[in-house]
């Protein structure tokens with residue numbers, strides 16, 4: 001029976017105005033959930049509810065909030081397989097990756113449960129005697145969190161867990177096409193002892209969300225926006241927040257380069273390129289965009305890469321495959337449009353990923369599932385669309401370079417700056433690359449994707465506004481520093497004016 005799900009605000013099911021069917025991309029005839037969508041007014045109302053609940057939650061001692069985070073982690077862990085199965089069913093992510101994604105929620109909880117006993121402020125020396133200076137981290141208030149569906153549970157947890165730990169309330173708007181996974185995750189969070197209204201989940205389309213969000217910001221209920229999604233929408237959110245003097249946390253697209261040096265272990269590089277380019281059907285924000293290969297190893301690399309891809313299994317995500325279908329038809333439409341542009345411009349070296357027996361599809365479009373042949377496009381040039389734009393699909397460009405400086409310039413050219421990678425056995429090349437690359441994340445002899453949950457995650461340029469998620473760095477997104485001075489001299493001491501002569 002099809003699940004019926006609706007928004008949950010203040011612990012109660014909230015009204016919807018329209019419905020959306022979230023389908024299984026491996027078999028689009030299967031409706032995974034019928035989702036009630038709320039309108040802009042309902043979104044704004046949810047933010048008011050969150051604001052009410054936030055006051056008490058902020059007064060709950062941080063170590064107690066940490067214990068709630070601990071119990072979220074335990075509950076997610078106990079339900080990991082069921083949640084991973086649902087993720088696979090709803091967005092077509094291979095089961096092993098879905099399980100890894102659920103693991104990432106647990107890792108995030110593990111990290112932040114202890115932060116409840118730290119959340120350190122500082123004591124700072126004063127210019128004057130008999131005066132003490134302190135700093136405190138205060139919660140921002142209500143965070144509106146808007147997330148994509150390619151990581152329907154792990155990436156949301158990067159926002160939800162630290163935001164809640166820091167004493168904020170959250171209104172979470174997940175992607176509609178991943179609504180069932182989001183709803184299941186919400187239920188686990190809600191069952192872990194969070195007071196009602198502290199975490200709310202609202203399903204709504206992009207337009208209603210945007211309108212409701214602006215209302216909430218104007219009304220003063222939302223103080224922080226967290227957004228993971230396309231650079232295009234991120235720019236709109238950034239502009240809107242900027243109008244109201246807010247700085248959002250933006251995690252946007254990527255055109256992540258992989259530089260392959262002449263001294264690289266080529267088999268390792270091929271393995272990394274295969275996973276980074278075609279794992280998750282190329283739909284990670286950290287997926288490989290262009291392999292930038294030294295001219296002396298280009299032919300050998302391409303030959304091995306093409307062979308490895310031809311041997312890879314693409315098919316039923318419940319099985320042991322490199323990739324399943326695309327997430328949702330809207331990404332397939334965009335990807336299709338991209339392929340139409342690519343075909344007349346390039347030699348497509350292969351479109352033959354092996355479609356496994358379980359896979360209902362073998363062609364570019366079609367009935368059944370939204371499966372696409374993965375494609376390697378050799379000979380992309382700086383300035384080409386394929387070189388410059390994020391595709392969010394299973395396609396990787398290859399180009400060549402002769403010096404490392406040239407490779408770094410090519411790697412930075414598209415203007416994104418999320419992840420990057422270099423394959424080399426020379427530490428000097430690795431460190432020179434790290435220094436020159438604009439990306440927030442650099443891998444050496446590893447894939448562009450697969451960041452660990454306690455390092456700063458985020459990008460520059462078209463990949464974000466420099467904000468960082470994960471680890472201790474995200475605390476600066478969900479708290480604001482407050483400075484306090486306490487003068488116990490019994491007289492008015494004036495900073496800058498009462499300082500002893502030097």
Ligand code: UN1
Pocket residue numbers: 150151155228283284285286448449450451452
């Ligand atoms: C994303 O696609 O938005 O580093 C995040 C990685 C994952 C997260 C990707 N841990 O590939």
